[in-house]
Every structure is written in structure tokens, then in C-alpha cells.
Amino acid sequence: MCDAAKKLFLARGYTETTITDIAAEAGVAHQTVYFTFGSKAAVLAAVMDSEIVGDLDTVALLDRPQVRRIPQIRDPARRLQRVVAICCEVTERVAPIYEIVRSGAADPEIKELLDRHELQRWQTQRTLVGMLDAAVTADVDLGAGVDWMYALLSHEVYWLLVRRRGWSTQQWRRHVADQAARQLVLTAHPRRSSS
Numbered sequence: 401m402c403d404a405a406k407k408l409f410l411a412r413g414y415t416e417t418t419i420t421d422i423a424a425e426a427g428v429a430h431q432t433v434y435f436t437f438g439s440k441a442a443v444l445a446a447v448m449d450s451e452i453v454g455d456l457d458t459v460a461l462l463d464r465p466q467v468r469r470i471p472q473i474r475d476p477a478r479r480l481q482r483v484v485a486i487c488c489e490v491t492e493r494v495a496p497i498y499e500i501v502r503s504g505a506a507d508p509e510i511k512e513l514l515d516r517h518e519l520q521r522w523q524t525q526r527t528l529v530g531m532l533d534a535a536v537t538a539d540v541d542l543g544a545g546v547d548w549m550y551a552l553l554s555h556e557v558y559w560l561l562v563r564r565r566g567w568s569t570q571q572w573r574r575h576v577a578d579q580a581a582r583q584l585v586l587t588a589h590p591r592r593s594s595s
Contacts, residue, residue, distance in 0.1 A: 401422060401423075401426040401428065401432075401433060401436060401437075401443070402443075402446050402447050402450050402456060403426075404422055404425035404426035404427075405417070405422045405425075405426075405443045405444070405446075405447050406447045406450075406451075406497065407425060408421055408422060408425055409444065409447065409497065409500050410496055410497075410500070413500060413503060414440075414444060414500045414501070414503060414507075414510070415503075417440070418440070419433050419434060419440055419443070422440075422443060439509065441507065441509035441510055441513055444497075444500070444501065444510070444513065445513050447497055448494060448497050448498075448501065448513070448517060451493045451494045451497050452490055452493070452494055454489070454493060461486075461490065461524060462524060462527055466482075466486060467486060467528070470482050470483060470486075470528070470531045471531050476532070477581070479531065479532060480532055480580060480581060480584060481577065483528045483529070483531065483532060483580075484573075484576055484577050484580050485573075485577075486528070487525070487528065487549070487553045487576075488553070488572075488573050488576055491553050491554075491555060491558050492558070492569060494555060495555045495558045495559055495562075495563075498517075498555040498559075499555070499559060501513060501514050501517070502514065521550065522546070522547075522550050525546050525549050525550045525553070526546045528549075529542060529545050529546045529549055529584070530542070532545075532584060545583065545584050548583050548584075549580065549583075549584075552576055552579055552580065552583075553576060558572060561575070
């Protein structure tokens with residue numbers, strides 16, 4: 401049902417898509433959609449959750465193997481590269497759906513979804529930047545680093561550069577990686593291979 405809802409939300413927008421439309425696209429009764437999700441806003445929330453992790457598995461992003469392996473990377477530059485790569489992948493997947501959420505933010509349920517998602521996104525950034533703790537210089541304010549990464553990897557910046565200005569996703573990824581390396585200044589540790 402999430403795939404059907406995503407298709408319709410992207411094609412028609414949130415407001416124009418109904419539960420009945422989602423049910424028809426998914427090949428189920430509309431009562432099934434209500435029973436499973438409870439509301440159209442909850443369907444959109446489920447779509448966003450699946451886009452964050454890239455599948456319908458219920459394992460949270462921070463509990464996934466590719467994230468849990470980050471602290472084992474001994475080379476600070478490679479550790480930062482991995483954090484940035486994971487964050488870029490999430491932003492690319494979620495950005496189109498995020499625009500739909502923003503367009504429906506006048507709806508109280510959607511505003512609450514947007515606020516909840518943004519808090520979750522910042523908390524995820526805080527956890528990921530925390531994995532760089534030993535890899536950044538002592539004079540880097542990690543709180544400011546989290547806020548900076550939160551802004552740099554925002555859907556708004558992605559949308560402006562890729563969708564509005566025509567950057568390729570590769571250009572955007574290089575920009576994010578370069579800026580992250582500049583802002584989260586790495587210590588001068590000798591390069592070591594990841595374990």
C-alpha cells in the first residue's frame with residue numbers, strides 16, 4: 401500500500417489523493433487502508449518512514465548494519481565520508497515526498513508529521529555526528545556541527561540545487577562531502593584502513 405500511496409502522492413499531491421484512490425491503486429478495499437493506517441496522514445508518514453530507510457523493513461536507520469559499522473572505521477576521513485554518504489542517500493530518497501509534506505503543512509496532522517520528522521532528522525544527525533567525535537578537532541563545537549549538517553543535508557537545499565538549479569545528484573553529493581570536510585575539520589591522524 402505504501403508503494404501505491406507514494407505513486408499517487410507524487411503524481412497528484414497529498415490533497416488530491418484519497419484513501420479510496422490509494423486502495424484502488426493497491427488493489428485492496430478502502431477499509432483495509434483505514435484499518436492498517438487509520439488516516440491519510442498516517443499513510444504519508446509510513447511512506448516517509450519507508451523512504452528514510454529505503455525499504456519496508458521496520459528496522460530503524462540507526463539500527464541498520466551500514467550505520468552500526470561506522471564507529472568501527474578507524475580512518476576519520478573515511479568515517480566522515482560514510483556518514484555523509486548515508487545522509488545523502490536518505491535525503492535523495494525523501495526529498496520528493498518531503499515536498500508533498502510541506503505542501504500539506506496547513507493540515508494540522510501534516511504539520512505535526514513535518515515537525516516530528518524534522519526533530520527525528522536532527523536527532524539522527526546528532527547520533528551520526530557523534531560517531532565522528534574522536535575524528536574531529538577538539539575546537540569543533542559538536543552541537544554546532546550537528547546543526548550545520550542538519551542544514552547542509554536538508555531537503556530544502558537539495559531541492560533548490562538539484563531540482564531548481566539543475567545540479568546532478570553527483571554534484572550535490574560532492575558539494576555536501578566537501579563542505580562537511582571543511583566544517584567538521586578532521587584531526588591530523590595518519591590515514592588508516594577501516595577495520
